Amino acid sequence: MNVDIKKLNIFKFTLFLAILTSAFLRFYDLSYSDYQGDEIKALFNVRNNKDFFEFIFDQKKGPNQFLLTNALRGVSNDYYNYLVMRMPFALAGFLAVIIFYLIIKYFYNEKVALYATIFFGSSGVLVAFSRIVQYQSFVILLGLLTIYLGLKYALTKKYLYLYLAYISQALGILFHYDGVFFAIPFFGVILREYWIDRKNKKLILNVIWAKLLFVSILGAFYIPFVLNI
Numbered sequence: 001m002n003v004d005i006k007k008l009n010i011f012k013f014t015l016f017l018a019i020l021t022s023a024f025l026r027f028y029d030l031s032y033s034d035y036q037g038d039e040i041k042a043l044f045n046v047r048n049n050k051d052f053f054e055f056i057f058d059q060k061k062g063p064n065q066f067l068l069t070n071a072l073r074g075v076s077n078d079y080y081n082y083l084v085m086r087m088p089f090a091l092a093g094f095l096a097v098i099i100f101y102l103i104i105k106y107f108y109n110e111k112v113a114l115y116a117t118i119f120f121g122s123s124g125v126l127v128a129f130s131r132i133v134q135y136q137s138f139v140i141l142l143g144l145l146t147i148y149l150g151l152k153y154a155l156t157k158k159y160l161y162l163y164l165a166y167i168s169q170a171l172g173i174l175f176h177y178d179g180v181f182f183a184i185p186f187f188g189v190i191l192r193e194y195w196i197d198r199k200n201k202k203l204i205l206n207v208i209w210a211k212l213l214f215v216s217i218l219g220a221f222y223i224p225f226v227l228n229i
Helices: 002-027 052-057 064-075 082-107 110-122 124-130 136-156 159-175 177-196 201-227
Strands: none
Touching (some): 002 082, 002 110, 064 082, 064 159, 082 136, 124 136, 136 159, 159 177, 159 201
8 A cells, every 4th residue: 555655646746846847947037038030920010000800910920929019018018028929838838748748648647647747848949949939839739638628528527628628629720720620539539429429419400500600710710701701
């Protein structure tokens, strides 16, 4: 019994250390430099002689990163406070590590999830995405959150998780089209649940409503976007 408790304590400590390390890598010295080239492209320049909505319709990606950075403009001294501007993206990258652990734990076990999280949390590419003002960290977070919410629905059969998953998926795509790729495992989970419970008319109805909500959220931007091409 004492051996099992000792192993459990070692596991918890290692997991805590892995998460703490991933947080340190993402949050340490976020004001380290001026913006690099790609970060500047995520900022709305008020001196470009365009209003904000005209600006986002001129972009070749979803509007969410521009909505976020524009909302922070007033509290970041017109973008000059690099810590304030990068903090939400670092936070998204950190939360993605936790969601990733929970997903791997569901499919495998705690030990595999721990090892996977160590690699995920310390990946140089993912750390770099978390330390810049750009869409990637939010796409990853919302994509993983979509899968996690789908799994929560599979476990609990609570339709709230289904709706939240579709909302998360739509918000991820509105950060960038790359969010579509997270739909593949998510729809796999939903398709499996539909096949198991395909005679459940309530499930079919809620899936239809959730998809309509998903399309409505995307349409709120992409319909005017297409009309303004």
